Amino acid sequence: MAKYLISFPSGAMAVPDEDMQAVSDAAHAVVDEAKEAGVWVFGGGIDESVPPVLVDGDGAVTEGTYPQTKQLEGGYTVLEVPSREAALEWAAKIAVACRCAQEVRAFGYDPAS
Template sequence: MAKYLISFPSAAMNVPDNELEQVGRDARAAIREAKAAGVYVFGGGIDESVPPVLVASNGSVTDGGYPWAPPLNGGFTVLELPSAQEAIAWAARIAKACRCEQELRVFGYDPES
């Protein structure tokens, strides 16, 4: 089975304020379904109030992320699934719950993970 990253950037979620509570309930319900199905690995949202830092191999720290890369923000879920078709189906469930499209990526296989 492969692990899939289902994610969205913060800017993709354009939900009216009066719908945010329902979106939260729907998103948590989708995650509970994934847990009940035994496919949930990990998920969450980037805490955008904590700025990123770059840590070098010598342990030195520089404020900010990679200056050339777009910011990493938003929410993500990692699921372990037997096929890309099932990953697409779960991404669609999460997209429906979050009211925004989800990006789907597969992690490369690593026998140590």
């Protein structure tokens, strides 16, 4: 089984206010389905009201993020599925629920874990 990150930037989800409850309900239904299927690892949205910080190895904390990172926001789901094809199928379900395309990335395999 491999882990996949399925995500979208918050700006991609342009949903009218009157449709937000339906989108929320649809997204929660996909989450429930993933949990029932045993593939759910983690999911949620970045709290964009909390600014990021960088923490160095000596514990020094710096406001902001890496200079090459413009922004990191939106919604994220991590699933553990048997194949890339399965990850793409779940991404399509999330895309329907959230009404926007989803980016899919594979986590690197770590033989020590």
